[in-house]
Amino acid sequence: EGWQVETERGLxxxxxxxxxxxxxxxxxxxxxxxxxxxxxxxxxxxxVDRISLGMTGSEELKEAVVSMGEYIKQETLAEDIQLTELEVSDFVKTWEIGDSDCTISIRRNINTQ
Structure with missing residues (x-):
C-alpha cells in the first residue's frame, strides 16, 4: 500500500x-x-488589480491557506487573506476544493499599486 510498482523486461x-x-x-x-x-x-x-481575499471552509482548507499564504498572495495579487467572508466584497462564490466546500470572497483594492 502506498507504492506503485511496474516491471518490464526484468527491470x-x-x-x-x-x-x-x-x-x-x-x-x-x-x-x-x-x-x-x-x-x-x-x-x-x-x-494588475490588487485584491483582498476572504475564505470559509474546512480546517484542512484553512490550514493550507495559512501555510501557503505567501504563495497564494503572490499568485493572486492579494494584499491580505482573511479566514472569514469579507464584509464588503465584489464577488463571492462557493467552490469544491478537494472534498470540501470553500466560499471565497474577493474585493478589488482601490488606490494600491
Missing part, C-alpha cells in the same frame, strides 16, 4: 504514492489559486 521501478501533508497543502493551494483567478476573470478585474 522493476517502485514509486512511493503516499502524499505528505506538505504536498496535500500545496495541491489545495494550487486549486485555491485557480479558483481565485477564475473569479478575478469572471468579475472582470484587470490583471
Amino acid at each position: 522493476s521501478v517502485a514509486v512511493d504514492t503516499e502524499l505528505s501533508p506538505e504536498l496535500v497543502q500545496e495541491g489545495i493551494a494550487r486549486e485555491f489559486v485557480n479558483r481565485v483567478q477564475n473569479m478575478r476573470k469572471e468579475a472582470d478585474f484587470d490583471v
Whole structure:
C-alpha cells in the first residue's frame, strides 16, 4: 500500500504514492489559486488589480491557506487573506476544493499599486 510498482523486461521501478501533508497543502493551494483567478476573470478585474481575499471552509482548507499564504498572495495579487467572508466584497462564490466546500470572497483594492 502506498507504492506503485511496474516491471518490464526484468527491470522493476517502485514509486512511493503516499502524499505528505506538505504536498496535500500545496495541491489545495494550487486549486485555491485557480479558483481565485477564475473569479478575478469572471468579475472582470484587470490583471494588475490588487485584491483582498476572504475564505470559509474546512480546517484542512484553512490550514493550507495559512501555510501557503505567501504563495497564494503572490499568485493572486492579494494584499491580505482573511479566514472569514469579507464584509464588503465584489464577488463571492462557493467552490469544491478537494472534498470540501470553500466560499471565497474577493474585493478589488482601490488606490494600491
